[in-house]
Amino acid sequence: MAAYEDEQHRARAERILAVAQELLLSWGYKRVTIDDIARRARVGKGTIYLHWKSKEALFMDLLRREVAAILDAQLHEIRAEPMMVLPHRMFRSMFLLHTGRPLARAILGEEADILGALAPDRLAPSLARVLGLTTLLTGILQALRDHGLMRVDRPLADQAHAIEAILSGSFLLTKLPSHEVPTLEQQADILAVTVRDAFERPEPPDRATVEAAAERLGAMLDDMRTQLLGKLS
């Protein structure tokens, strides 16, 4: 039965991806061979090439799934509590979701040796671009502006650039060597206050507005998530 076989097929892909993720995190991209993955996933090496056209494609899928998982988490937060769409809460959560996940940290360049040759030019932000996060950011800001949850006294492009800088900088400070660092929670709070002061409107938004925005942003995140997962295999 075709449906059953497709299910088998999917399950096998999942198993391979799980193995790949585990090995990636403990050994790093370079050191993980397709043979290792095949052996541990108990499939033939050729089988992996029935799913992905190259080693790089396999690992790029891994990264896309990681981003999709984060979007999913954020989506659930918003669905559970619409107030999470307030910019300072959204970006605070985004910061914590990224810094809390080893693979996400690798994408952001935390440990260059994990992704190694995968990160095109060793610049975290550029990998983020490849994954479409910059586009997503612009979309989010547009929605927030439309619903009156952000100031509109400067161009959207400027706000996007500024927020990108704040986020990049926050992630960067995260991986500074020794030295009395605030906890991740504290860093997230600092980020939140800065975002609030620099981008939110002074008057508190009313409930209905927030819910409408939550609806729209939820749809947008869901869309993005689907799109990322759709590129799979």
Place this chain on the structure above:
Amino acid sequence: MAAYEDEQHRARAERILAVAQELLLSWGYKRVTIDDIARRARVGKGTIYLHWKSKEALFMDLLRREVAAILDAQLHEIRAEPMMVLPHRMFRSMFLLHTGRPLARAILGEEADILGALAPDRLAPSLARVLGLTTLLTGILQALRDHGLMRVDRPLADQAHAIEAILSGSFLLTKLPSHEVPTLEQQADILAVTVRDAFERPEPPDRATVEAAAERLGAMLDDMRTQLLGKLS
């Protein structure tokens, strides 16, 4: 005559530093040898070791002088126009001064291959720490707060962390590959507006306050500059 000989000595050190800077910018740290420098400065190789105890010490002096030069430029701006102490103007200027100077850009990690082994762990912010910029930042913020030029509704340490993140992120975005980037001036303006909105008080400061702050910050910058240059040789 001792004074004369000291003058000779200083002049020779300057010549060596000038040669070192020129070669550093065109060849990068690794490729510049002490022999190259000695030959071009027309001194014996051993002579260089009468001034600095190692190649690294020589180049660290170079970096300190670069930072001192930037502080000096900022100092002059403030002395010429006290209004430059307003946070958004100060950091705007700091951004442009750094991005406009090749050596400063190298310190900030723009071109990793220029400093190479000199940058302890390839992390620009950490080199900035070595050069004492973090301490300077805290000092500046304290002064600005004391003179009522910044909000005081969050802890100073938090503001320092936030501004460090914004600056680091701005510098980072500066070196992104291709892609429609704003000009440096535009990026500086975006930074300025963000700093204004997130850290300045809403009401405009009066002239006397600004002049007092300018006085204090001028002294502070001068001090820092002297201290940096004092470590020379």
Place this chain on the structure above:
DNA sequence: CGATGACCATCTGAGCAAGTTGGTCATCGA
């Protein structure tokens, strides 16, 4: 006909030799 692993062209990196370089210090000459 999907799955497999032996197979191969290409790549990687350990290991070595030859060349360089940072730093020292015996010597020089003012």
Place this chain on the structure above:
DNA sequence: TCGATGACCAACTTGCTCAGATGGTCATCG
């Protein structure tokens, strides 16, 4: 007498080579 010098050397780097590993293919199998 003492600052300046460059020959010298140990430590490191670079370029090279080749055995072994790796990504990807495809004839064969069940």
